[in-house]
Amino acid sequence: MRILKRYTLQALCFVTKKKNIAILGSTGSIGRSTLDVVRAMPDRFRVTYLTANRNVDLLREQIELFRPRGVLVLDESNAAILRKIVNGSTEVLAGEEGLERIVVRDDVDVVLSSLVGFAGLKPTLRAIEAGKDVALANKETLVVGGEIIMRSVREKKVRLIPVDSEHSAILQCLQGEDPESVARLLLTASGGPFLHLERKFFATITRAQALNHPTWKMGNKITIDSATLMNKGLEVIEAFWLFGIPSQNIEVVIHPQSIIHSMVEFVDGSIKAQLGIPDMKIPIQYALTYPERPASKYRRIDFGSLKEMTFFKPDMEKFRCLALAFRALEAGGTAPAVLNAANEVAVELFLEERLPFDAIPSLIEEALNTQTPHYGGTLDDLVQADRDTREFVRRHAAALEQER
Numbered sequence: 001m002r003i004l005k006r007y008t009l010q011a012l013c014f015v016t017k018k019k020n021i022a023i024l025g026s027t028g029s030i031g032r033s034t035l036d037v038v039r040a041m042p043d044r045f046r047v048t049y050l051t052a053n054r055n056v057d058l059l060r061e062q063i064e065l066f067r068p069r070g071v072l073v074l075d076e077s078n079a080a081i082l083r084k085i086v087n088g089s090t091e092v093l094a095g096e097e098g099l100e101r102i103v104v105r106d107d108v109d110v111v112l113s114s115l116v117g118f119a120g121l122k123p124t125l126r127a128i129e130a131g132k133d134v135a136l137a138n139k140e141t142l143v144v145g146g147e148i149i150m151r152s153v154r155e156k157k158v159r160l161i162p163v164d165s166e167h168s169a170i171l172q173c174l175q176g177e178d179p180e181s182v183a184r185l186l187l188t189a190s191g192g193p194f195l196h197l198e199r200k201f202f203a204t205i206t207r208a209q210a211l212n213h214p215t216w217k218m219g220n221k222i223t224i225d226s227a228t229l230m231n232k233g234l235e236v237i238e239a240f241w242l243f244g245i246p247s248q249n250i251e252v253v254i255h256p257q258s259i260i261h262s263m264v265e266f267v268d269g270s271i272k273a274q275l276g277i278p279d280m281k282i283p284i285q286y287a288l289t290y291p292e293r294p295a296s297k298y299r300r301i302d303f304g305s306l307k308e309m310t311f312f313k314p315d316m317e318k319f320r321c322l323a324l325a326f327r328a329l330e331a332g333g334t335a336p337a338v339l340n341a342a343n344e345v346a347v348e349l350f351l352e353e354r355l356p357f358d359a360i361p362s363l364i365e366e367a368l369n370t371q372t373p374h375y376g377g378t379l380d381d382l383v384q385a386d387r388d389t390r391e392f393v394r395r396h397a398a399a400l401e402q403e404r
Contacts, residue, residue, distance in 0.1 A: 019109045021288070022049035022102055024123060027058045029219050030114035030137045030163065033280045035062060037288060040296070045288065049102045051115075056081055063090055069107060072098045096122075103127035110288065113138045114163070116221050117344045118386055121145050125379070128152045128160070135287040137163035139231075139238045140344075144337040145382055146241030160242070161287040166235050167242055168283035169261035169274035174243075175291075177266070185245050186263040186271070187235055188255040189314065190215050192227040195256060199318045205357035207350065215258040215278045224347045225321075228360055229314060233325020237336055240329060247329050252322065254312040259301065277301055320361035324368060333373035334385040341389035342367035349397050359400060363393050 021038065025031045031050075038045045051072040052059040063071060063086060070091035073079050079094035086092060093101065096119070103111050103123050111127040112135045113120050120138030125145065127134055129152055136142070142149055153160045162168055166187045174182070193212050194205065210227045211220060218226070225231035232252050239250055253263075261283075263273040276282050277299050285296060316323040321343070328339035342364040349355035355363075367389050374381055 018044060018046050019288070020046050020048040020107050021110050021112060022051075022105075022108045023047065023112045023114070024051050024099060024103070024120070025053075025114035025116065025137075026050040026062055027052040027055040028114055028116065029217060030280060030284070031112075034112050034114070034284050034288075035066065037281050037285045038066070041285075041289075041294070044294075048107050049105075051099060051102065054078055060085055070102065072102060099123040100126045103132060104130035108132055110135060112163070112284075112288070113141065116140075116219060118144060118340060121149075121382070122379075125149060125152060128156055128158055131156050131158055133159040133161070135161050135163050135284070137284075139164060139234045140340050142238045142241045143234050143340050144386070145379065146237065146336070148379060148382070150241050159290070161290050162238070162242055163280075163283055163287045164235060164238070165276075165278075165280065165283045166262040167239060168286055170239065170243060170264055171290075172274045172286070173262070173264040173272040177264075177272075179244075181266045181268070182243075182245065182264060183249065183267045184265040185239055185243065185250045186265060187232060187239060187250065187252050188258070188260050188262050189229065189232040189252055190226065190258045191254040191256050191312070191314075192229065194227055195254065195312075199358075202358040203356050207353055210350070210357060214256065220351055221344070221347055224350060224360075225343070227357075228321040229319035230321035230325065230343050230360075230364075232314070233322045234340070236322075236325055237329050247326060252314050254314055255309065257306075257309050259306065259309055275301060321364065324361060324364050328368060331368075331373050333375040334371075334377055334382060335368065335373040337382050337385040338367050338371045338373070338389045339364060341386045342393045345390050345393040346397070354401055355397055359397075363397060363400075366396060367393055 023031050023034055038047055047066040047068050049070045050062055050068050053074050056078045072093040076094040079092050083092045100123050103126050110133045113124045114137040117140050120141045121144055124134055124141045170185055193214055211223050213223050213226055222231055236250050240247055258278045259275050260273045263271050265271045279298055281298055314322055328335040346360040346363045350360055371389055
């Protein structure tokens, strides 16, 4: 329970100076919502760096609006285009190594990490090592490297504040509570678009159907993860590292309305829940202003029009990815890195329409069965496990594709 204490103690004073923010993944859904929050609070935040993958057009608009000191894109050809456009007014970097250079700079106070997948691990770790506070929207960072990340957080005495609505909810429920009084963490899940679809039809699910999430607007990868419930499995692992709660005391509850974002049960039987409309700007603002809670103009719940709130236990046989995530957490070592890498490749192949929906958990399970976990590993060990798993899954998927 020791990790919980970092989140349950209020700060003695609030920082009033304007914070310099680097947003990793500014053109994604979380990045865009973060910029909305920043724009609404110009007295609190200054955007110093923005990074994107390949959406140069949107990044150019963001440069015009926020005037960052520097931006980064992964591809050098896109960087060359941007350099001509900004004409020296903004520094333009390229390549993954540039991410690690940006996050350690003196003109960065907070790093908002919203990169997709394994790509977020190294720059997030470098930011922590450089003594930067991190608002974390990249759950894969803790899934893959939780032990390394949390050790560095403790050593550097920085804040690692979750942006995911579920973990933000838990953090809010824990305020003012004794960590020893926590009995269970209850992560809520919408259930995705296939909550009531029979498992026998999973093989026929199309890309468009899987991307049609009933309550949240998110990027493609996380939307597919929500459809398979892998997203909730990754969040279980993230909660384990963030809050120091054993896996057997972390449960998932299906709540299709997505009004309750998560709950904490205490040893006396009381349960605290955090409620709000499905809008990521609320947990983003909380992460950036923590431990303050400044006013906002975001939409409120209208309880008079809220017809019902329902809850279900997840079907672990139907949504096998959730069961596989618990299995990887119990196995420990590099097993969560294997789980994550296998899932990223399988989802990518499904989005390319080269793999049926029901093959996603099968490939992940095969990877967990085949790749032997390593314990007490380094960052290099995690990188190697990720690389080996991706190669294995691609080979296995190619064989499946030829059989179809």
